[in-house]
Structures are given as C-alpha cells and as structure tokens.
Amino acid sequence: MELAAYMIKRVAFSQQELDDILTYFKKEKILKNQILLQEGNTCHKLYFLEKGVGRSYYLNSNGKYITQWFFGEGNFMTSLESFFQETPSCSYMEMLEDSIVYSISKKDIDYLFEKYHTMEKFGRIIAIEMTTKISNKLNGIQFQTASDRYKYMLKEFPNISTRVPLGDIASYLGITQETLSRIRKK
Amino acid sequence: MELAAYMIKRVAFSQQELDDILTYFKKEKILKNQILLQEGNTCHKLYFLEKGVGRSYYLNSNGKYITQWFFGEGNFMTSLESFFQETPSCSYMEMLEDSIVYSISKKDIDYLFEKYHTMEKFGRIIAIEMTTKISNKLNGIQFQTASDRYKYMLKEFPNISTRVPLGDIASYLGITQETLSRIRKK
C-alpha cells in the first residue's frame, strides 16, 4: 500500500509499528460525486487517497460554493479542524472521481498517537507540511492576476487541473468560471 | 511565564517535564524594526512572544513587500518551513514594536521532541492550529470585498490592527494602502 511508503518517507517507523498502525486503516471504495462530509457535521474520518481526487468546499456568504482544497492520490484528506477538535465542520467534502481510499477514525488515530511516539511525530510532520502548502496557496493567489493564479494551480496540482470541473478550479483560485475559461484558451 | 500556561492549556505536561522544557527557551529583548530573518537565510529560531508584535513578509514578483502574517503576544513566531526543514526562507521576519520573546533553537526543540512524547504531541497540536488559522485567512479574503477583508482583520487580530502600519495591513489583506485608508474612514 502506498500509505506505508508515504509514512516511512517521513518517519523511521519499525516494521512492527508500521504493520500494527496499518491495520487501523480500512480500505474503502468511494464513487464519484459522493459526499463524505456535510457542512454542520463533524468529520469522523481521515482519508488517505490511493486513487482518485476529492475536494473540500464551503458555501460563502453570497451563496456560492467555494473550493477550499483539492486532494489527489498519495495525500491525506479531511476537514482538519473538525476532525481533530471534533467540532461541526464549516465545509463539505466530496469525491470528484471514483476513488480508493484508506480511512481511519479519530478514536483510532488518537489511540495510535498515544501508543507510538513515532506516530505522534508523523502527525506533527504532516501538519507542518499542510501548513506550508496552504501558505503556498496564499502566496500563489494574493496580489496575483487571474492567469498567475492559474499558473500556480498548474504547478501545485499538475495532474488534477485537467481532471476536475472548471468551476471548481475557478472558485479555488478566487476567480470566476468565465475568467478561467478565457485564460485557458491562451 | 505565559508560555507555560499556553503549553498546559494544550497538553497535560507533568511539572517536571514542563520545568525541563522551559529551560531550553531563552528570554530575549528585541527592538522595534529589528529584522529577525532575512530572505534566503535559514530560520534557526522559534519565538514565543510575551510582549510585542511581529510580522513575516516577502518580496513578490512585482517588487512589493507583502505581509504574510502578524504575530501577537501569546503566539509562536517563526518561518515554519525554513525552521523545520532547515531550508532557506522565502520570507523576512521583523518586530514592529519593542518586544520580549522566548526563543528556542531547532536543535533544542528536536531534542525535546525526541525526549518527550508530550512535547511531540504539543508540536502536532500547534501545527494543526496554525493550519486552521491560515485556512481562516484564506476564507476571510477569497472572494471577499476589500471592506470584508478588513472586517476579517479586525476579528482575527483585534489588538494588532491599530498598532501596526496601515500599509502592512493592506498587503496582508491583498489590497492597496489607498483602498484601506478609504475603508477606514467609513
């Protein structure tokens, strides 16, 4: 499983630890357009995407759905705050393709964090990586023209940009669908 | 020290652990306008602000300095990616007021992460909190009008908004100084 490689790349887990940890992840198949999380609900699972693409999005004050993030294969997907603080989420999560994921519950991951110092370290490292990625998004968007934003998108998500609806990308970048369409045919 | 309270609020450290951990933090006084980190250098310290305000900023492709983040009292301040990956930073850090901080080196914090499972947990929790805050900034800015952005600023940094230069706030929000000035006299 790709997840094992992902973990070992970041923390020197022993084989036993790794084997044990992986038993807590459950393989799931999820169909395109399936909603993993509704706004207002607490997110109970953390997903690792083996195959497929997902996104998180929210309904803004003007009644528009705004993509917050795209999740591609080889990445974790969750509503971070909701999952870890066990609070109602402000956002939705959905899959944009038929997907294969490995999921783990909050209870189980907390158990693993307690049990293994290495797992806790892994959690810290992943959280720092996520912070860096979001920060990069901000820099890629703020004070950038619409076409610079799209360039950021292509760089950050090279193999996602062509697989998901135009409108989802546009809202992710903070521009309108029409503008993105015009940029694309440059 | 406020730092102890900050830590205990998040993780149930034993008194001995806490005492030991705190010995690795060094108290420092830093003057207004002092640069803590230059672009291109590696950030070697993590700061906890007891008093004062700082900001991180970077030079964008149009030759403008853009504020990335404000750091107020009772918060950690660092160039996250540079500090943890030990890579050259893309951003600067400076203090905007005379400040009192507690600093710790990468070497020491790594030692503490290894030594105490609780410390590792603390690191994870802080990293998740930071992700949430940056994510909130994105939501506060994307597809929002200039005055909505300023409202976000007032909400997120109520006691910083009046203490720092207008231009620094404007670039933080992704608007021009002139626009922010006009918004303020509403």
Add this chain to the structure above:
DNA sequence: TTTACTTTTTGATTTAGGTCAAAAGAATCG
C-alpha cells in the same frame, strides 16, 4: 521650531475581472 522623513489621506483616471445572458459542447440516460 525648522528640516527632513515617513505614513496616511484625498483626488482623478484606468483597468482587470466581475456580472448577466445566451449559445455551444459534453455527458448521461431512459
């Protein structure tokens, strides 16, 4: 208390990208 910066405000003008509307293309399905 005058000189010299620095920061903020105000005004006039321009523009990137938003909005609205409708057509053209794709995809889904009985």
Add this chain to the structure above:
DNA sequence: CGATTCTTTTGACCTAAATCAAAAAGTAAA
C-alpha cells in the same frame, strides 16, 4: 440514439479597486 441536463465558451457591459500623483499629517532629528 434523441432528449434532458450539466459544463464550458463567448459576448456586452459595468464596477470595485488599482494606479498615478500630490497634498496633508505625523514623527524624528538636529
């Protein structure tokens, strides 16, 4: 397959905020 629905493109128009420029206010320095 045609029909219905969803997605993307194209066009015309408009507006929020950028840009440019300069004055005013605030701060420091001598």
